[in-house]
Amino acid sequence: xxxxxxxxxxxxxxxxxxxxxxxxxxxxxxxxxxxxxxxxxxxxxxxxxxxxxxxxxxxxxxxxxxxxxxxxxxxxxxxxxxxxxxxxxxxxxxxxxxxxxxxxxxxxxxxxxxxxxxxxxxxxxxxxxxxxxxxxxxxxxxxxxxxxxxxxxxxxxxxxxxxxxxxxxxxxxxxxxxxxxxxxxxxxxxxxxxxxxxxxxxxxxxxxxxxxxxxxxxxxxxxxxxxxxxxxxxxxxxxxxxxxxxxxxxxxxxxxxxxxxxxxxxxxxxxxxxxxxxxxxxxxxxxxxxxxxxxxxxxxxxxxxxxxxxxxxxxxxxxxxxxxxxxxxxxxxxxxxxxxxxxxxxxxxxxxxxxxxxxxxxxxxxxxxxxxxxxxxxxxxxxxxxxx
Amino acid sequence: xxxxxxxxxxxxxxxxxxxxxxxxxxxxxxxxxxxxxxxxxxxxxxxxxxxxxxxxxxxxxxxxxxxxxxxxxxxxxxxxxxxxxxxxxxxxxxxxxxxxxxxxxxxxxxxxxxxxxxxxxxxxxxxxxxxxxxxxxxxxxxxxxxxxxxxxxxxxxxxxxxxxxxxxxxxxxxxxxxxxxxxxxxxxxxxxxxxxxxxxxxxxxxxxxxxxxxxxxxxxxxxxxxxxxxxxxxxxxxxxxxxxxxxxxxxxxxxxxxxxxxxxxxxxxxxxxxxxxxxxxxxxxxxxxxxxxxxxxxxxxxxxxxxxxxxxxxxxxxxxxxxxxxxxxxxxxxxxxxxxxxxxxxxxxxxxxxxxxxxxxxxxxxxxxxxxxxxxxxxxxxxxxxxx
Numbered sequence: 082x083x084x085x086x087x088x089x090x091x092x093x094x095x096x097x098x099x100x101x102x103x104x105x106x107x108x109x110x111x112x113x114x115x116x117x118x119x120x121x122x123x124x125x126x127x128x129x130x131x132x133x134x135x136x137x138x139x140x141x142x143x144x145x146x147x148x149x150x151x152x153x154x155x156x157x158x159x160x161x162x163x164x165x166x167x168x169x170x171x172x173x174x175x176x177x178x179x180x181x182x183x184x185x186x187x188x189x190x191x192x193x194x195x196x197x198x199x200x201x202x203x204x205x206x207x208x209x210x211x212x213x214x215x216x217x218x219x220x221x222x223x224x225x226x227x228x229x230x231x232x233x234x235x236x237x238x239x240x241x242x243x244x245x246x247x248x249x250x251x252x253x254x255x256x257x258x259x260x261x262x263x264x265x266x267x268x269x270x271x272x273x274x275x276x277x278x279x280x281x282x283x284x285x286x287x288x289x290x291x292x293x294x295x296x297x298x299x300x301x302x303x304x305x306x307x308x309x310x311x312x313x314x315x316x317x318x319x320x321x322x323x324x325x326x327x328x329x330x331x332x333x334x335x336x337x338x339x340x341x342x343x344x345x346x347x348x349x350x351x352x353x354x355x356x357x358x359x360x361x362x363x364x365x366x367x368x369x370x371x372x373x374x375x376x377x378x379x380x381x382x383x384x385x386x387x388x389x390x391x392x393x394x395x396x397x398x399x400x401x402x403x404x405x406x407x408x409x410x411x412x413x414x415x416x417x418x419x420x421x422x423x424x425x426x427x428x429x430x431x432x433x434x435x436x437x438x439x440x441x442x443x444x445x446x447x448x449x450x451x452x453x454x455x456x457x458x459x460x461x462x463x464x465x466x467x468x469x
Numbered sequence: 470x471x472x473x474x475x476x477x478x479x480x481x482x483x484x485x486x487x488x489x490x491x492x493x494x495x496x497x498x499x500x501x502x503x504x505x506x507x508x509x510x511x512x513x514x515x516x517x518x519x520x521x522x523x524x525x526x527x528x529x530x531x532x533x534x535x536x537x538x539x540x541x542x543x544x545x546x547x548x549x550x551x552x553x554x555x556x557x558x559x560x561x562x563x564x565x566x567x568x569x570x571x572x573x574x575x576x577x578x579x580x581x582x583x584x585x586x587x588x589x590x591x592x593x594x595x596x597x598x599x600x601x602x603x604x605x606x607x608x609x610x611x612x613x614x615x616x617x618x619x620x621x622x623x624x625x626x627x628x629x630x631x632x633x634x635x636x637x638x639x640x641x642x643x644x645x646x647x648x649x650x651x652x653x654x655x656x657x658x659x660x661x662x663x664x665x666x667x668x669x670x671x672x673x674x675x676x677x678x679x680x681x682x683x684x685x686x687x688x689x690x691x692x693x694x695x696x697x698x699x700x701x702x703x704x705x706x707x708x709x710x711x712x713x714x715x716x717x718x719x720x721x722x723x724x725x726x727x728x729x730x731x732x733x734x735x736x737x738x739x740x741x742x743x744x745x746x747x748x749x750x751x752x753x754x755x756x757x758x759x760x761x762x763x764x765x766x767x768x769x770x771x772x773x774x775x776x777x778x779x780x781x782x783x784x785x786x787x788x789x790x791x792x793x794x795x796x797x798x799x800x801x802x803x804x805x806x807x808x809x810x811x812x813x814x815x816x817x818x819x820x821x822x823x824x825x826x827x828x829x830x831x832x833x834x835x836x837x838x839x840x841x842x843x844x845x846x847x848x849x850x851x852x853x854x855x856x857x
Contacts, residue, residue, distance in 0.1 A: 243815065244790055244832060245804040246633030254811040392796070402632055404792075406818035406834040408780070410807025416633040419798025423642040427631065430794035435823065435830050442823050442832060444632060446794045 084184050087111050087118075087153040088214040092186070092221060094123040094132070095155045099273045100300035101126045104377040106189070106225040108132035111153040112140050112180075119145035133158050133171040137178055148179035155218045157189040157211075160198040172201040182208040186218030187458045190226050212460035219455045224274065224378035227398050230454045233368045235378040236396055238388050239270060240415060241403040241441075247412030248385050253286065255413075259403045260439030267403070268293050272300025274378040276371065280387035281309030290319040291382070292327060304376060305329040308362050308387065312336035312351065314344060324348035332367045334360070364396055388415035392428065400430055401445040403438070472572050475499050475506075475541040476602040480574070480609060482511040482520070483543045487661045488688035489514045492765040494577070494613040496520035499541040500528050500568075507533035521546050521559040525566055536567035543606045545577040545599075548586040560589040570596040574606030575846045578614050600848035607843045612662065612766035615786050618842045621756045623766040624784060626776050627658060628803060629791040629829070635800030636773050641674065643801075647791040648827030655791070656681050660688025662766040664759065668775035669697030678707040679770070680715060692764060693717040696750050696775065700724035700739065702732060712736035720755045722748070752784055776803035780816065786839040788818055791831045 088111075095109030102124050110132040112120035120143065122135025130138065133154055140147050158171035175183060183202055188195060188211065202209050219226065224235035240248050241259040249255035257264065271277050272293040279289060284307050291305040305327060307320060312333040314321050320329055325348040334356040336344075341351050352370060357363040371379060381391060391397050392415060421427035430446025432455075437443075447455070476499075483497030490512050498520035500508035508531065510523025518526065521542055528535050546559035563571060571590055576583060576599065590597050607614065612623035628636050629647040637643035645652065659665050660681040667677060672695050679693040693715060695708060700721040702709050708717055713736040722744040724732075729739050740758060745751040759767060769779060779785050780803060809815035818834025820843075825831075835843070 242633075244634065244792075244818070245802060246631070246635075250809055250811060250815070252810055256812065258812055400794075404632075404832070406788075406821040406832060407812065408804045408807055408816045409809060409812070410804045410815075412809075414633060416796045416798045419796055421638055421797060421800075422640055423638060424644065424646055424795065424797070427638070427798075428796045430632070433794040433828055433830070435825070437823070440821055442821070442830070444792070444794060444830060 084153070084210065084213045087113055088155070088184065088186055089217070090118075090121070091132075091153045091155050092214060092217055094121055095221060098124050098126070103127065103275050104225070104228070104375060106156055106222045108154065108156045110136035110155070112136050112145075112147055112150045113153065114145075114150040119143070119150060120147065128167045131159065131168050131171050134168065134174050137174055149181050151182040151184060152180050153184045153213075155186045155214075156222065157185055157187065157194055157196070157198040158183070158202070159189065159194055160201050161193050163193070170201075172198050172205075175202065175207065176205045180207065182210070184213055185209065185211045186214050187211070187222075190229055190458060215459040219458050223398065223451075223455065226458065227451050227454060228372065228377045233372045234275070234376050235398050236368065236381060236391065237270070237274065237379070238381045238391060238397045238400045239267065239403070240383055240385075240388060241267075241405065243405060243407045243409040243412065245408050245410065246414050246416060247409035248383060248415060249413040250409050251412050253413065258405050258407065258409075260405070260441040263403045263405075263438035263441035263443065265295060266438050266443070268295045269300075270401070271303055271380055272298065274303055274380045275376045276304040276306050276379040278306040278308065278379055278381045278387070280384050281307065281313065282386060283382070283384040284309065284314060284318065284320055286384070288315075288318050288320075289382070290323065292323075302327050303380070306332065306367075306371070306379070308332045308364070308367060310334050310356075310361060312340055312344065314349075316343065316347070321347045321349065332362050332370070334362050361390065364390060364394060368396060383415075385413045385415040385417075389418050392416065393418065395448065395450075398448050398451040399445060400448075401443055403441050403443045405441050472541070472598065472601045475501055475539075476543070476572065476574055477605070478506075478509070479520075479541045479543050480602060480605055482509055483609060486512050486514070491515065491663050492613070492616070492763060494544055494610045496542065496544045498524035498543070500524045500533075500535055500538045501541065502533075502538040507531070507538060508535065516555045519547065519556050519559050522556065522562050525562055537569050539570040539572060540568050541572045541601075543574045543602075544610065545573055545575065545582055545584070545586040546571070546590070547577070547582055548589050549581050551581070558589075560586050560593075563590065563595065564593045568595065570598070572601055573597065573599045574602050575599070575610075578617060578846060603847040607846050611786065611839075611843065614846065615839050615842060616760065616765045621760045622664070622764050623662075623786050624756065624769060624779065625658070625662065625767070626769045626779060626785045626788045627655065627791075628771055628773075628776060629655075629793065631793060631795045631797040631800065633796050633798065634802050634804060635797035636771060636803060637801040638797050639800050641801065646793050646795065646797075648793070648829040651791045651793075651826035651829035651831065653683060654826050654831070656683045657688075658789070659691055659768055660686065662691055662768045663764045664692040664694050664767040666694040666696065666767055666769045666775070668772050669695065669701065670774060671770070671772040672697065672702060672706065672708060674772070676703075676706050676708075677770070678711065680711075690715050691768070694720065694755075694759070694767070696720045696752070696755060698722050698744075698749060700728055700732065702737075704731065704735070709735050709737065720750050720758070722750050749778065752778060752782060756784060771803075773801045773803040773805075777806050780804065781806065783836065783838075786836050787833060788836075789831055789833040791826070791829050793829050
């Protein structure tokens, strides 16, 4: 009970790093002694101090000695040094400052940690309890966990749809299917991930900006990614005219040298990729290139054709459908090319969750493979947390 | 605050009458004196005592004098006598027993009451407050309110669908799209309404029983209604073989004399109706016949074609879609024949609500005309109730 209370606080602290720590995990930490919080911290930006160190520093600044205290931490403390790592091992800091007990949500799936942090703490005589609020901690670090486990970006397909599964009417009208607060939430989603992707049809038809535009925006702008066979971006489009200030990338299979130099001059990175069996840019190759370039998470915003390709290829971890109680009938649907013979054989989302945004309901769930990987980090009898 | 507390209790009491009081409204009543509940009651069955009388009787049985008490009542007390009415006016009982204050959720839209109950109470020097938990009270009596206002049954379209709006795969597999607890809830829905309707395709393909089969069922069996052009019901189907014990009715445009006498002999009521412009049984005429026969509310369970006809004709008050996070692609959809040009012109549900049943999310909302009629009974600044 008490463990859950402090761990939920640590999880809330961790969320403040969203959008700023990639490719590191979100981590929050709380130091407690005699039922009092004596220090708290979180990993606030990539390269900055880890949450554990931040909580210890915070305690010391306030004149509180961490000796004998309990540290609540949303992820297993790191246990190694490496040339590409900015911080010393947190296990050392915990030991040095005489912390007596460490309570963890989940093990760090990073192969360089994965239990060795816990082992080091135990060796030093520190009591370790794990699995507190594990489900929530896993949910918070889905991008970190799934990108590492699968060696590709964590992929979220997001669309706004009618209750009958259409993203637009037959005549391509889609403004606006979802409520203003759902559209605001979609901007927060963008801000929390590293990149935003659209297909060429959406780029041409909607002229999207793909930027984060929330009130008091505290997120960095994600990388804007367009997948387009021939790279036909209009030169007066937002994607082209803003490319000098907002990182923008185009993946294409065939582009004229003229068009390529024009786009490159505008500031767009043009990356050629192999065509797939349907002569479209290979999405597997696109995702691999993004991952190798340090992109840990990507939000795919459409259109229906790009979603359909990713759905058919199973290239997604989470689907979030902002669903409005309206009926668009024979409109544009991302799933028109799916033909499951039975309900049992149809693509299914697991661990579904739903939230209301005005008149819109967001329904979100995991690809079964992603769900399985995440469940592996949750003990059978987790000390459960109340829903956020 | 206190008003809402007691009114919510009265609303809970009222719900115990669900399925048993039609065509009367659900009503609950609570008598309170000095912060203590001294009596409570509800309208438990058609022809039985009204909630107000039941609460007074309950108080007296317990040796509590209602004199000076406050009566909380979910609907305006009745104020008239009539040959077709089983009970004396509740306004008289309230006055006779010296009740000092009456707190109401909503006015009774029945033209024979509609404010005259309140007027009578005020004339007798009784303080009356109205509009407490009005939204919830309206929700509870949708069938009563909307059937009276529109002079046809209250029509609920219910289906189980994939997240992309399909009721079955292209090869007609639909077992099971929704979770066991969603299917259990669907039985409760049946029990709370007067009739259940399916089209001929569903009757032939699914061989449904259309009965209420809940654990410890406390509902009466609703009238089973089939709409079928030629009345082709298989003689070994549940609808035919159970017709001797469960009221079953067939609406058709053309049926052979042989078939008709066979079905009639099995216990099915066969009612001929005019064909509509598509040579199908006129659904307007079907609904009118049901209403004239005392059916106040009907649950339409499909299939896709029947739902589509009712959707196109605007013949519905509420749609409830049990939505499972699965994708059925090019499967059977009730909305395939809708072609709205714009999102703004598409059929939209208002006052949407949603509930989780295992992995299934039920999304439910009102036809805009129904929402308007209901809103008329809710004061602008209602003393709001917490959600159920």
